Amino acid sequence: MSRKVIIAGNWKMNKTAAEGKALVDALKPLVADVCPDVADIVVCPTFTTLAAVIDAVKGSNIKVGAQNVHWAESGAFTGEISAAMLKELGVEYVILGHSERRQYFGETDETVNKRLKAALAAGLKPIVCVGELLEERETGKTEKVLFTQLEGGLAGLSKEDMAKVVIAYEPVWAIGTGKTATPEIAEETHNYIRCTLNDMFGKEIGEGVRIQYGGSMKAENAKELVAQPNIDGGLIGGAALKADSFSALIHNAIAG
Numbered sequence: 001m002s003r004k005v006i007i008a009g010n011w012k013m014n015k016t017a018a019e020g021k022a023l024v025d026a027l028k029p030l031v032a033d034v035c036p037d038v039a040d041i042v043v044c045p046t047f048t049t050l051a052a053v054i055d056a057v058k059g060s061n062i063k064v065g066a067q068n069v070h071w072a073e074s075g076a077f078t079g080e081i082s083a084a085m086l087k088e089l090g091v092e093y094v095i096l097g098h099s100e101r102r103q104y105f106g107e108t109d110e111t112v113n114k115r116l117k118a119a120l121a122a123g124l125k126p127i128v129c130v131g132e133l134l135e136e137r138e139t140g141k142t143e144k145v146l147f148t149q150l151e152g153g154l155a156g157l158s159k160e161d162m163a164k165v166v167i168a169y170e171p172v173w174a175i176g177t178g179k180t181a182t183p184e185i186a187e188e189t190h191n192y193i194r195c196t197l198n199d200m201f202g203k204e205i206g207e208g209v210r211i212q213y214g215g216s217m218k219a220e221n222a223k224e225l226v227a228q229p230n231i232d233g234g235l236i237g238g239a240a241l242k243a244d245s246f247s248a249l250i251h252n253a254i255a256g
């Protein structure tokens with residue numbers, strides 16, 4: 001099954017509204033040649049930068065995602081943002097369960113699952129992150145960890161809902177470290193994720209789910225990674241913070 005490439009830039013806690021607008025203004029002409037039928041290009045700024053970026057991408061082929069969402073519709077949840085608030089702004093995608101949320105902010109598979117259901121109910125397109133720690137890989141626990149994250153994070157989803165979800169495989173040891181998983185290691189793990197999704201939701205759904213790789217992906221390695229049969233794009237941190245490096249990565253990924 002052919003799956004459309006999806007390259008998403010996770011800006012993490014970088015870029016003020018003015019800086020985000022400047023980045024998008026510089027990126028637009030560089031990626032204007034990328035046909036929306038060939039690849040989805042997404043940028044995911046901080047909450048406070050979303051409005052400026054949504055305005056700046058108008059009329060372009062760049063889509064916008066948020067980096068998190070709360071599961072409740074409204075209420076006494078100081079500091080949180082609801083799915084309806086993101087939808088109202090014009091947000092299309094939302095990253096859920098990033099390893100930095102799991103590591104620093106107590107995110108669990110259960111809370112990922114609650115956020116996921118709220119995002120889907122509001123019509124947002126979720127990017128659900130999974131990935132193992134270095135110690136887990138070195139002790140042979142990668143598949144067990146991924147299975148647990150997928151089983152818990154995607155619990156209770158219908159086939160119809162799962163068809164709207166993107167999975168991002170991010171080995172934690174490769175994030176921001178410059179250590180990329182080799183294309184072989186990444187493909188082997190993506191294939192495991194694909195097989196698990198096939199078992200959970202049926203092949204007709206699992207084969208269609210896009211699985212991004214994340215972890216020190218850059219222009220130099222994007223082509224080889226995305227050329228793998230089960231790698232359908234990337235979730236990019238550092239290399240998404242400059243228009244020229246993100247554009248080069250996107251073009252190389254599409255060539256993969």
Ligand SMILES: O=C[C@H](O)COP(=O)(O)O
Pocket residue numbers: 010098170174175176177178214215216217235236237238239
């Ligand atoms: O969400 C993006 C990932 O955490 C990858 O970050 P990185 O490209 O800086 O390694």
